[in-house]
Amino acid sequence: MKTIVTGGAGFIGSHLVDRLLAEGHEVDVVDNLWTGNLANLESARRTHGDRLRFHHLDIRDATLVELIEARAPEVVFHLAAQADVRVSVARPVFDAEVNVIGSLQVMEGARRAGARKVVVASSGGTIYGEPSPDALPVTEDHPQHPTSPYGVAKKVVDDYLFCYHALHGLAFTALALANVYGPRQDPNGEAGVVAIFAGRLLSGEPCTIFGDGQQTRDFVYVSDVVDAFMRSVTEGDGMLLNIGTGVETTVNELYDSMARAAGVDLPARHAPPRAGELARSALDPALAGKTLGWTPRTDLDTGTVAVLDWFRAQRPA
Numbered sequence: 001m002k003t004i005v006t007g008g009a010g011f012i013g014s015h016l017v018d019r020l021l022a023e024g025h026e027v028d029v030v031d032n033l034w035t036g037n038l039a040n041l042e043s044a045r046r047t048h049g050d051r052l053r054f055h056h057l058d059i060r061d062a063t064l065v066e067l068i069e070a071r072a073p074e075v076v077f078h079l080a081a082q083a084d085v086r087v088s089v090a091r092p093v094f095d096a097e098v099n100v101i102g103s104l105q106v107m108e109g110a111r112r113a114g115a116r117k118v119v120v121a122s123s124g125g126t127i128y129g130e131p132s133p134d135a136l137p138v139t140e141d142h143p144q145h146p147t148s149p150y151g152v153a154k155k156v157v158d159d160y161l162f163c164y165h166a167l168h169g170l171a172f173t174a175l176a177l178a179n180v181y182g183p184r185q186d187p188n189g190e191a192g193v194v195a196i197f198a199g200r201l202l203s204g205e206p207c208t209i210f211g212d213g214q215q216t217r218d219f220v221y222v223s224d225v226v227d228a229f230m231r232s233v234t235e236g237d238g239m240l241l242n243i244g245t246g247v248e249t250t251v252n253e254l255y256d257s258m259a260r261a262a263g264v265d266l267p268a269r270h271a272p273p274r275a276g277e278l279a280r281s282a283l284d285p286a287l288a289g290k291t292l293g294w295t296p297r298t299d300l301d302t303g304t305v306a307v308l309d310w311f312r313a314q315r316p317a
Contacts, residue, residue, distance in 0.1 A: 068109025126151030178244030182222030
């Protein structure tokens, strides 16, 4: 199967590229390397270089449509994004240019190429806005009232997917991802809290928790997320599916668990809460289980230990 992965040099995208190559598929990676890193593809290029092509290209570039049409993929996996909520608040036009216009170019390229399907990374942590506690874990039929420009952009992209399906017959599955974590996640930039804690704990630096630390998140391991993308190749057409665990974990609980695993006896520092941060978040994965046969398999303790081990392995000898 010929595939294109936008954002394929990034954290999640590179793991997806590894899985596709391991299963014998051809992969074209499109990435502008703003947050992606060619080092994430080093092993793939060394082992499967004959089936992997890299294109240093921004998804906003008009030539993206021509590239996708020329490469004629059967399936396009769209993961490239401006993924920092804070950046979206400070620069909403830029966020829309990348996440809306860029995504439209991906869809248009897939349409012209006659691709069978696009599988898109949506955002379960933002498209539903701030659900009431009794609505958690959130199901896919929950009203979508995002409270950040990033969440609005992701919601709009989901709407465009439905539109392209209605107008052009382009099949899609949109995966509303919870807080994804795992090896290769950069502890800088828009990184998740697991990577940030891992990097600082192993460097002996204090960790900062914004607010009282009682805010909750749904942490889902990257290999489980990749499995959902792969299952979506043949299942879930025309659907938005939550990819999470359904379990709420407070940031305080996460820190305590990771500090113990890292052998660090140092309390976290607390700072004022950040504007716009959700108080609680969790996604109900039942529909993904029914539709894709998918279920999260990696518990948080096992996953965070794997992240700490990966960070240790990256440190100079």
